Amino acid sequence: MDFKKIARIFIWAFALLNIYLLIGVYERQDIQNISSQPTGDALTNILAADIDLPENLSATDIEDEEVYSIQINEEALLENEMKSSDIHTGTINAEGAYYKSFPSNPIVLEGTPADGYTDNDVKDVKQFVLSEQVMFGEEYSYNRFDAEGSRFVFYQEIDGIPIMDGTSEISLFVNEEGNVISYEQTYAGQGTRQGRALDLINGTRAIEILFLNNEIRQGSTVELPILTYRRALHLEDLSMYSPVWIVNVDHSSERNTFRVDAVNGTIIRQSTPVQSENNGEETEAETENEEEPET
């Protein structure tokens, strides 16, 4: 046997083996570098990806706030309130959860959907919601004018946190002249705290989770996350609401709204309950298609 020949074969074999091993080591270290990035680095990477973050992100630090899960019992409050008074002449759906009304006198405002509204206009619609014409209006807070939907939006707040899943909101619709001609209302009811105060992730962490799960594209603009309540459980007699971060992300002309569970950081793939224009029935897509975040 020619030892030199064998040695040459071995040299080639080991050289190839070492190249293979080198590539393997390199790839595994790559994996390690990606997955071991500490949380602090995620923000740096977000900025490096040309993603605009809101300046006052620290406002979403909620360590000192006590936030609880909320239970709301089904009591057909809108229906009962409507029956107990002659003021409310609108219509209510079969479940007694959705009310629609056309006030006899439209609320005349200075602005229009095209030109926008003044502070006085906003003051006027707030006053309307607080008036006796609107049931439980004092529990709602003004959120925004939604130009796309031509409506002023109010959300019910519990412990200062708005319910922004459509189950407790008031929409004041405006016509082309800019006057309020109708309104729709859903009302969850009085909430009671359940369990102990929750440990929540802050808004910055919610953005990081979305980024690490490739939900925020390069060149996007991220709005300040909003802590909201979302109905997590709907039984015949009651509903449970849990805190969720809503993160709006703009990319070119496209806007995406993400929901991140504020307790465990799960990205919630779920449509919000949508009110049908005609009968107010909820077309709630309770798909529960949730995705755990990559941390």
Add this chain to the structure above:
Amino acid sequence: MGLTRDRLRNLLLVFLVLLSFFLSYKLWTAGRSLGEESTSGQITRINPSIENHRASDVFGPSKLALHNVEGPDTLRMSHTEKLKDLWAVEFNNENLEQVVWTESMNYEEYANFLQSSSWLELVYAEELPIGILEQKFSELSRETANEFYNRVLVNIDNQDFIYFYNTGTERLYAISVTEEAEPDLEPYLNSENLDYVEATMIILENNIVYLPSEPLSIPYKSYVVDQLANSVYINSFFPDTSLVSVRSSGSLTRYIDLTKEVSINDNTDTLNYLRQISNVGELDPATRYIRSFEQVNRFENWGDTFILSDYNRLDQSLTFRREIDGFPVFSPFDYDSASKISIVESGVTQLKLPLRFIQTPIDIPDSNEGGSAKELIAGPDLVEELQNNVSAEIFAQIENVTIGYRWIQSEENNQVVDFTPEWHVLYDGTWMTYLEFLKMHEGVTYGF
């Protein structure tokens, strides 16, 4: 010249062989630094748990008993739920000196010992090594640290000594208390804060239990059921999932790499972790208890406390049972109510974990026909019923009796679980409701 070329060739070959060994080692260890397991085999990755449980709760007493405190021959008992914070401080408070003497004491003698004076007795769900309280001792020998106890006695009038007792070994340990560091018993005796009820001592074949003398009304409970995605656990066990082989069969999904296997059963909502470790090493009992708790605590999301409920000396596994308001929780086959772990010196070898957990209570008004609470029969009545309906032989094998919550899946929504209070019996190592126990042993009383 030829010789030099040969030598160079040989050197190159040796170098390449050594390099291949080195690179193989690097490939083997790359990614380990953040991995699930360090060289000690302990799971060190990010915790899937969003709850933090305290060792003092897990290894704390489950019941309090007051002997002769409110008069001669009186016995009152309470749950320790409201003393958890106090016990958390006491758990680390160094106020014990050393074991002064020990002696054998059978149940009868122990009962007489209790009758001899006024005592506060701490009752534990399972025996614990004295070493778990090492931080409380100024001097504790290794031999004594490895002894076990499941009762602690504090004399109401004289706290120079406290006593540890083991109902299994029937051994009493007298421990001297540091001067000027005597325990403050007021919080334990405060009947305004603690819901003491009159109790009866029942001496079983291998245990002494205290049961409420009168019927007891315990509230029903309902909770939202939560569950994290399986990927959270898998990413925790396998830092590099590219090396993991996934095999699915029905409701069972198995994740396997070279050294370990994690299987998730979607029917039972349980996770099982297995790892082969050849070098088992020696672990002293206290270290085994603490490390087992630390590992379970990394994964346990249960919103209330859990407690050590069983130590199996045969396979050296520990079982941690979930609690609600200080009452143990039971479910069929303990799929949803208990975690079981086996560890050796170099790491975890086996872990069974319930994946469903509760965090948010729900007030469901009048969910049960009997109202918001269930009245359970008095302890002595229960014992009498057991004695009347099963043979003396079977009765003698009853290891424990307790009130606990039974996990019942809500019929209305699978996101809701109802908890019903029931009397439970520990028989042949398995907990079951006393009605199940009676049904199982129907017709085997003496005379039939």
